[in-house]
Amino acid sequence: MAAVLKDAGALPAPAPIHQLHHVAYRAKDAEETRRFYEDILGLPLYHIIQSDVVPSTGEYCPYTHFFFRLQDGSFIAFFDLGDDTASDPSPNTPKWVQHISFRVDSIDALKAMKARLEASGIEVLGITDHHIFHSIYFFDPNGIRLELTAQLADEFQMLQESKTAHARLDEWTARKQQWRADRAAGKATAPLKPQQNDRPEFVKK
DSSP states (O other): OOOOOSSGGGSOOOOOOOSOOEEEEEESOHHHHHIIIIIISOOOEEEEEEEEEOTTTOOEEEEEEEEEEOTTSOEEEEEEOSSOOOOOOOTTSOTTTSEEEEEESOHHHHHHHHHHHHHTTOOOEEEEEOSSEEEEEEEOTTSOEEEEEEEOSOHHHHHHHHHHHHHHHHHHHHHHHHHHHHHHTTOOOSOOOOSSOSOGGGOOO
């Protein structure tokens, strides 16, 4: 259920959120993960936190928490819980859905990283044309799907895209409400399809 602000006028304005600080995942092995992110992808190991107790919850769970720095000062981080156990994939979500994408400077940089990854024995999908950007896809040693992206659209084009985003999402939401009603009445069994197809070149004949 979506959160609804009560008496929003009495609340302080949202604080500016400047950038992603970090995302965190479970790592099966810290050194294996370091080799991948530092030696292959070139993200320097920057910070480590080790403890027996989780500060946010107070529960006992020994861990080594380690961070790799991106060029903008944000981080991707991991927890090695000391048991050589990898994260289980989500049982109801396709593997391609959950991923994190890192941006590189150009198509040439993307091609160079693809070659570097493949030379390290890593299977790479792409280069995939997403119109406003090109991407490659691969998995890290922990089974996390990663994407490297070279942006093609400039800030003006992305601003133009942003002007229609709310209207498109509102239309999807209205259609989904009707789909839910139809499903409850036994009239809909298939998942809801979007109202427009931005990738017609991939439609199966």
